[in-house]
Amino acid sequence: MTSRSELDEIDKALIRELQVDGRAAYSRLAPMVGMSEAAVRQRVNRLQDRGVIQIVAVTDPTTLGYAIMAMLGVKIAADVSTVAEKLSQIESVDYTVITTGRFDVLAEVVCTDSDHMLAVSDEVRFVEGVINVEVMTYLRMVQQNYDWGTM
Numbered sequence: 582m583t584s585r586s587e588l589d590e591i592d593k594a595l596i597r598e599l600q601v602d603g604r605a606a607y608s609r610l611a612p613m614v615g616m617s618e619a620a621v622r623q624r625v626n627r628l629q630d631r632g633v634i635q636i637v638a639v640t641d642p643t644t645l646g647y648a649i650m651a652m653l654g655v656k657i658a659a660d661v662s663t664v665a666e667k668l669s670q671i672e673s674v675d676y677t678v679i680t681t682g683r684f685d686v687l688a689e690v691v692c693t694d695s696d697h698m699l700a701v702s703d704e705v706r707f708v709e710g711v712i713n714v715e716v717m718t719y720l721r722m723v724q725q726n727y728d729w730g731t732m
Contacts, residue, residue: 588633591616595624596634600728603636639727642675647691649698651718654684659710661685667708673701684715 588596591614598605598613607618607625614621628634642650657664661679665686669677676689688705692698698716706714 592624592628592633595621596628597728599625599634599636603638642691646693648694649692649718650722651690651692651698651716653688653690653702653705654715654717655686655688655705655711656713657685657710658712664708664710667710668705671701671704671708673697674705 594614595610598610607621610625611618611621616624625634629636655664655668665677665679668674668686668688671688671690673690673692674688675691676687678687679685680687690698690701690705692701698718702714702716705711
């Protein structure tokens, strides 16, 4: 794993630009960082090879027919890692983390409607080891960032 201190200012500038436009041409990035196109290509490839960045398409679930999103707070009475792995395999779960505090696992879900949400929350409840599920339905997404590590 790379620490923040291992990223120089050129790496950070490239990452910032790619966070805005992951398809930015190396020919556009090169003058921004004062390097040749080939050098920028090598930098970006190195960042990808080291696992520092991934260049992916991010979708907006609401534009794809998923009208309901929620965070499920899950309490577990079994091996947390095993149950979290099972939860992560549920199709509508798009984000799963093991955490401390009130819940053992948080799982974000995307659903088409209330009936789908009910079915997904029941599917989570029926996973062996799950003892309680609290559904926190999103009313409105206020902020979602993808710009970590460049400041």
